Amino acid sequence: MEKKQQLHRQVVMMRQSLFDQGYVDDQFVQLEELQDDTNPNFVEEIVTLYYRDSARLISSIEQALERSPLDFDKLDNLMHQFRGSSSSIGARKVKAECTQFGEHCVGGNGEGCMRSFQRMKREYSALRKKLEAYFQVARQAGPMDTASRSN
């Protein structure tokens, strides 16, 4: 029982830091609120889906960035997609980098795109790590009541 409580506390803390450190925004809460008995692992499922899809997008962007000359339209398109899915899970920092990237595309700034892309990848990795750790503990802790989930 002690262990359970500890775990629960840990989950709460980890969750809070996700928000405090700006990894996720309110949209993440929207996902959490969708989680119910019929979909008890909804958030994790969505995030997993996001990983899969974004891996594909990131690789496409990488390939596109290797082209010369750069096809800014294509890049913008790809990044737009990535921005959409990132925002849908509430990935705040990743989304911000996507927006930045998009601006570079519009400006035809290849250098800017490259830099932005690198930053975006870093944020994405960081987010993934955080979320994976969080879900792991959450699974261990087991179901928590909503009262303990405060934003």
Add this chain to the structure above:
Amino acid sequence: MRGELNLSCGKVSLLASTSSCAWKSAEMVPDWFPAGLRVLVVDDDPTCLMILEKMLKTCQYEVTTCNRAEIALSSLRNNRNGFDVVLSDVHMPDMDGFKLLEYIGLEMDLPVIMMSVDDGKHVVMKGVTHGACDFLIKPIRIEALKNIWQHVVRKRKNEWKELEQSGSAEDGDQLPKHSEDVDYSSTANEGTWKNVKRRKDEDEDGEERDDTSTLKKPRVVWSVELHQQFVVAVNQLGIDKAFPKKILELMNVPGLTRENVASHLQKYRLYLRRLSGVSQHPAGVGNPFLSPQEAAFGPISSLNGLDLQALVASGQLSTQSLAFQASRFGRSSPKSGISVSVLDQRSMFSFDNSNLRFGEMQQSQQNPNSNKQTNLLHGIPTNMEPKQLATLQQSAKPFSSFNVQVVVSQGAPSNGSLIQITQPQLRGQKLGESSTSHVPRLPANVSQSALQSQVAGEVMLRNGMTENGRGLGQNHPPQTSLAASYSGATPWKSL
């Protein structure tokens, strides 16, 4: 059964009990409302799609997801009354969301809500100009989705208002009529989700009634054959001289009122206007079957016919939807500014093929592989001669081979174009490559009997087109067979 709602979802059966009274007064909104609202979500992003699905389900809506615009479109075409509202992303790889919006607006006139992570003014403006009834910025919150039902209700309210206005001019010839064919319960059900746009079933024989004894004036159902008669009359009079009273006289349809004709004429005019913005064809192309006016509009509408036949892949369409659509071609002024480009029309052909791919379509309401050999003849474009149509029908291979070939022969006398649609490789691109005109015309010398022998039962001409082979130009009485036997129709209006 007449007026009965073909409800595919148990939940929706609740809706059937709503009376039109309740809908008329805003105060009396039923408790269960808007549960069961049938939403079609189109988004290529799997993450977004899944989230939206969950959100909509939480709102108690009936959700169908789709990750390809083409599939969504063909699904809509095959099941015109199957959805109440469409949610679509703007940026999609296979089709621009605004394009999809246009199609839906023209063909089904469903409320469409656009979504995008892009919140730029010009994007939102584009939504407005293309006729979206709302624009949601991603990420979408569930609160934003809770209220999408308002767009459905609003649209229908406006439609009723339209009806009332057009029908209220004179009430001299509006006598309360009873008819076996008009089911009062259907008007009572008009307020429900499915039935506001749903019309009667196969039993309808094309005779419409305008009944003033119910609270709500039932919409006159402009079935295909009725519309044909209308068009014939209009063409006979000449579009400029076609006045409702004269048209009514020529049509000689018992129970039809001048007001019905007047409002239908209004819509028809809008429709023609829209078409003429698209048509690149000179009028009077030399097809003896078409009158000069018909020729001007013939290309487009005959394209519709092709489109329709090609598109019928599942037997799930109802006469009601056909008839309903027949009455809706001219609808929606917001969209009147849109010209559907020729290429787009042709590219529409490609969509019929995609509807056979149901892998991407979840909770699909279709019955994909049954009834494939049905009634290609429905959705007769108004200006196309039945003979021509029969020809078209008969050249289509049975669907069982999933090979929808609608070959419109290219004839010297008329400017025909060969449009061959095979599934699924021949997509919009191929069609786009066709340098010939967009007009699928039939050469005058194609004889119906010759073609008939080709098909020989491969394609069921259930709507009795062969009977109509005598051709238009006569005011023959409404054909029962047309509407009656049709179990799945894409409306002829499919621009």
